[in-house]
Structures are given as structure tokens and as C-alpha cells.
Amino acid sequence: xxxxxIDYYVFAQSPYAYMGHARFCALAKxxxxxxxxxxxxGTVVFPATGxxxxxxxxxxxISYRMDExxxxxxxxxxxxxxxxxxxxxxxxxxxLMMLAAATQGQTVALRFMDAVFKAVWExxxxxxxxxxxxxxxxxxxxxxxxxxxxxxxxxxxxxxEAISQQAIAAEVFGAPTxxxxxxxxxxxxxxxxxxxxxxxxxxxxxxxx
Numbered sequence: 001x002x003x004x005x006i007d008y009y010v011f012a013q014s015p016y017a018y019m020g021h022a023r024f025c026a027l028a029k030x031x032x033x034x035x036x037x038x039x040x041x042g043t044v045v046f047p048a049t050g051x052x053x054x055x056x057x058x059x060x061x062i063s064y065r066m067d068e069x070x071x072x073x074x075x076x077x078x079x080x081x082x083x084x085x086x087x088x089x090x091x092x093x094x095x096l097m098m099l100a101a102a103t104q105g106q107t108v109a110l111r112f113m114d115a116v117f118k119a120v121w122e123x124x125x126x127x128x129x130x131x132x133x134x135x136x137x138x139x140x141x142x143x144x145x146x147x148x149x150x151x152x153x154x155x156x157x158x159x160x161e162a163i164s165q166q167a168i169a170a171e172v173f174g175a176p177t178x179x180x181x182x183x184x185x186x187x188x189x190x191x192x193x194x195x196x197x198x199x200x201x202x203x204x205x206x207x208x209x
Contacts, residue, residue, distance in 0.1 A: 004201045005034040006194075007179035009167050010113070011042050012091035012098065012127060014175040018080070018117035019072055020188025024178065025110050027191060031198040037102040037109045039095035040175065044164040049173035054088055072189075079122050086126040092160070093151075094127040099159055100150035101142065112140050 006028060010017040028035050046053060054062065069082040094116045102109035115136040119125040125132045134144035150156060170179060178185040178194050181201065185194045 002205070003032045003034055004180060004198055005036060007036045007038055007170070007177075009038045009040055009163075009172045009175060009177040009179070010098075011175040012039055012094035012113075012116055013087065013089050013120055014091075014117075015069055015080070015082075015121055016174075016188045017113075017176040018121045019076060019078065020176055020191055021110075021114055021117055023188070023191055024176070024194075025114070027195055027198065031202060033198065035106050035110065037098060037106070037113065038163045038167065039091075039098045039160065040167045040172070041092060041095070041160060041164040043092075044161075045167055045173065048168045049171075051173055081121060081124055084120055085124040086128070087120060089120065089126060090128040093130065094133060096151040096156050096160055097133050097137065097147060099156050099163075100147050100153075101137075101140075103150065104142070108140075108142065112137065112142065115140050 008024070025035075027033075042051075042053065045051070054065075057065075066082060069080070072078075073080040073082060098109060098113055098116065101112040116127055116133075119127050119132065119136055125136075127133065127136075130148065134148060137144040137147045167173075167177075170184070172179070172184065172186075174186050176186075176188060178190070180194060180197050183197060185191070185197070
């Protein structure tokens with residue numbers, strides 16, 4: 001049986017990607033899944049899919065979002081600052097670093113993503129700041145200068161732009177979105193459904209006696 005492959009679409013600054021990341025990584029590991037790390041550009045994906053950046057949303061939606069963040073923080077037991085110092089924040093610099101990390105393997109990329117998400121929502125750091133990103137890379141045991149150089153390479157920028165178009169073509173409109181066998185699972189609160197789909201995938205590959 002071939003290992004399942006999951007397309008993992010995120011915005012680097014997404015609170016919901018932060019909430020689901022550790023559980024998603026554990027799930028992927030349990031099922032031996034290959035994870036395709038696919039950070040998106042919200043300034044491209046949102047307008048193309050009917051979304052609005054947070055400051056442009058209606059007050060009722062903004063207030064309800066805060067209610068939900070608090071509920072999930074308590075439910076998951078996370079050390080989350082629901083109104084972090086640096087938010088909204090540009091996610092593209094961190095996204096490019098994520099892509100650069102992905103060239104070093106799935107484990108490296110997922111570890112760096114974890115550091116980025118926690119930087120925003122736990123540590124209240126500015127992930128649009130190159131110094132902060134280099135600090136996070138170093139804390140992950142990576143060569144910060146080499147990673148930054150790779151992130152700045154035109155090929156990485158082109159890859160980032162292509163992923164955003166790929167997301168739009170796949171009808172992905174929010175983060176996190178997990179795509180398995182062409183089926184979309186939007187939001188960290190859909191991880192249970194992803195788990196069921198992975199279980200079905202595993203059963204389908206079991207040889208029959």
C-alpha cells in the first residue's frame with residue numbers, strides 16, 4: 001500500500017493552523033502520511049475565493065471569531081494569546097521560509113512551521129521581521145543564513161505564487177485545509193474527519209485473504 005499524501009495548505013499567521021498543527025502532525029505520523037507543505041498568500045487567495053482579511057470583516061464576525069478563539073483555547077488547553085501583539089501580521093516572509101525549510105524534508109518543515117505558529121500565538125513575536133525568523137530557524141537547529149538565502153531566491157517566490165494559484169484551483173479558501181485524495185477538510189475542527197478518511201485509506205490498502 002502506498003503511503004497517503006496530504007496537501008497541507010496554511011497561512012503562516014493563521015490561529016487555526018496554530019491550533020491544529022500538533023494534532024495534524026501526530027495524525028500524519030500515525031498513518032505514515034507524506035505531507036506536502038503548502039503555505040499560501042492570503043492577499044491572493046482571499047480575493048479569489050470570496051474571503052475578507054480580518055480588518056475588513058463585519059463587526060459581528062470579528063466579535064464571534066474572538067469568542068471561538070477563546071473557546072478553542074480552553075478546550076485544547078493551549079497557551080494562546082487571542083489578541084497577540086503582532087496581529088494582523090504579514091505572513092509571506094514566514095511562508096517563504098517555510099518553503100525553504102521544506103526542501104530539507106518534511107520533518108524539518110513541520111518543525112519550523114510549529115515554531116512560526118507559536119511565535120505569533122504564544123510568544124507574541126513579529127514573524128514579518130527577518131531577525132525573528134532567523135532566530136526561529138536557529139532555535140530549530142537550522143542554518144538561519146542559508147534558509148534566509150533560500151527563501152529569498154526567485155525560485156522560492158515562484159513556488160509560493162504557484163501554490164496560491166494551486167490552492168485556488170483546488171477550491172481551497174481558508175487555513176488550515178488538508179486535502180487527501182482530492183477531498184478537502186477545512187479547519188482544525190475537521191481533523192476528526194481527516195482521521196476517518198485516513199483510516200479508510202489504510203483499510204482500502206489491506207490485501208484481502
